[in-house]
Amino acid sequence: MNERDFADLAVGHALHALSEADERAYQEALAGNPHWDSHVRDAADAVAAISAAVEPVEPPPSVRASLFARISDLPQEPAASVPAAAEGEDFAAAGPAPVVAKSDAVPAGSARARSWGARRWFALAASFAAVLVLGFGAVTVGQLFSPPAAVVALQEIEKAPDAQSASTTLPDGTVATAHWSPSTGRSVLVTDGMPALESDKTYELWFVRDQTPIAAGTFTPDADGNATAVLDGEMHAGDVIAVTIEPAGGSPDGTPSTAPVLAVATA
Incomplete structure (x- = not known):
């Protein structure tokens, strides 16, 4: 993980919006690169400053619709296929399904290797959502997470x-x-x-x-x-x-x- 990727994760961490996997990646990266902690402080200070200084207001419905429309345009990974159950199958009698451990090895160009680009979009969307909740129009996303x-x-x-x-x-x-x-x-x-x-x-x-x-x-x-x-x-x-x-x-x-x-x- 490079420093830019970590800065994106720091934003999500400050907003309490990381997935379990991303939070683990964030903590591992911080432990291995303690000199990156300035990104942690910057994100936390920005969120705290905005939440303390801006009165909540109701954003226009069009903004919410536009935000979620943009999120829906992101490429989605297909869900794993699940075999159809035979007609009349008794799931309780069958017992729990076996759990198959997934390998952590990911080939180059795979979905996980591409996920950092999507994560940057996630950071932008999460930041925009925070602005909507804390006070629409008070600041821009760039102002929120870029030091003056x-x-x-x-x-x-x-x-x-x-x-x-x-x-x-x-x-x-x-x-x-x-x-x-x-x-x-x-x-x-x-x-x-x-x-x-x-x-x-x-x-x-x-x-x-x-x-x-x-x-x-x-x-x-x-x-x-x-x-x-x-x-x-x-x-x-x-x-x-x-x-x-x-x-x-x-x-x-x-x-x-x-x-x-x-x-x-x-x-």
């Missing part, structure tokens, strides 16, 4: 050999941590406890380089004040990463309109 770009960037930085970070804590308890890596050319700000803003305001990121602020994008924390935001542009050694409060959409003239509410020194 900022999280991917943070993971790349943390894996880099030259990864660095610096933090600052404000008097109100807000914690902001800057992560960066010269080799990846990326930088990310992670916040915890940022105060909520009015709907016509946003937080804007800045590189402050030689006393000159350079706009680096906007971000909106979640209800708990948490955010993971990628800074636009390349960070230079010694830059200060600052955050200001600006009109929705960001500063209209490309310069800060307020004093920074936080600043993280990187040197």
Whole structure:
């Protein structure tokens, strides 16, 4: 089993939707490849986040019909043939039928060898079904099981050999941590406890380089004040990463309109 196949199974496991055989394959693959556990966490976190954040609604009947129509188009394996019973045969008197063990050996190109492609469709259908149950239209399947770009960037930085970070804590308890890596050319700000803003305001990121602020994008924390935001542009050694409060959409003239509410020194 390759890593992509395992990621598909991790989705089904998070949804409690694997067959007994697939669950066994999933557990065996995880035991043999513990470094794949990031797929397990990503799938579980996504399902938990959606179930906690989205109010259930009734999906349109047409969506359910469309989903099951697509599933019905999948190729079906023929059921094993069963000999017809002789007329008047007494099944109780005949006793239990003998059980014949099946061989695990599967020739190349057989139904089991082809099943991984069907399993990917199963993961898609199961994910779509979860979206229908948890809140139709709230997210796409890709959003549900693909990490946000900022999280991917943070993971790349943390894996880099030259990864660095610096933090600052404000008097109100807000914690902001800057992560960066010269080799990846990326930088990310992670916040915890940022105060909520009015709907016509946003937080804007800045590189402050030689006393000159350079706009680096906007971000909106979640209800708990948490955010993971990628800074636009390349960070230079010694830059200060600052955050200001600006009109929705960001500063209209490309310069800060307020004093920074936080600043993280990187040197």
